[in-house]
Amino acid sequence: MQTLLHSQGGDLRSLPAGLYLDLGTCVNRYGPPPSVETALRGIDPKQILAHPYGSEEAFIEAYADFMGADPHNLIPGRGITEFIRVLGQLLPTDQVAVITPDYTDTIRWFPTHLDPPPGTTETVHTRLERVALALRTHPYVFLSNPNNPLGLYLHRDDLIALARDNPQSVLIVDEAYIEFVPEHRELSMVRSGLPNVVVLRSPNKLFGIAGTRTGALWTLNEDIARRVTERKLNWTLSHIDSVLATAALADTTWVEHTREALLRDSAELEKILTERFDGVVSGVPIHYRFVATDDALEAQRYFLDHGVVVRAFDGTQPGRVSGLRITTPTSIELAELRSSLPVL
16 A cells, blocks of 8 residues: 555556556547547558668647747647756746645656645635745746646646746746636647746647656746757657557547546546545536545545545655545446445
């Protein structure tokens, strides 16, 4: 159990294979779309004989079109994690404030954490207050939005106003989950138009293709763009990564249908959880729910005893808040989940 508590979401190697419903990873369980399987079957082995010329460009063009961005402002990378690590090497880490709780690699690479006030319930308002404070006091501010693991979303207009009021600081926004929101084009900070904003994006979570490593960094900040580009590998994306991600991004019908299903299923998951736990963060616009609890290990054991894996966070660790993050299952899995979990 202790190994599972501190493992990444989706890493079930410490458990018997095939016996658990995995709601510990934050990837869309409806994915990948059929277009990805078709693309995978259509790859000619001879296409991977040579280096992946044009693969990055093909992916960036498709992703820019999907998010409504200028491809010239996007830098390709191997998921968001690569950019977090590159920025961790380029930026003076003592000058970077992270609005916590946040993603594993962010809190690992940037040790200055602005935690919620002790004894308070985290809300959109409390997070906005800390972003405003951080931008006034630190040259760089890191924020996941929607937040991992709570799911809270700070509106783009509020963040733009704060970034505009603090031009001396750079706001770095991890938008790994913005694409689960139907209005992601309009609500992304890619639309900020500000040179002191950096946005990290990846299609891996929405499309259920985390096994590929694709992502992009958007910025109008010429200095940061230049320094990140200088650190980029010669062949950032493989041919296979690019082909599969590009096929997924083109499947707009699947995306819209899946978003509708996820919104419906997430509301049902929230209802199931609130019948069994206090501390459920409700009304968030994404595909997982967070359950705040002082004993995350005991709560995780409750799910494991009933064949379900959820992601547990230990509040004693830096940048963490104690609780569970539970990914929305498919509609079929959801019915099974309700029947398998007794009311506490």
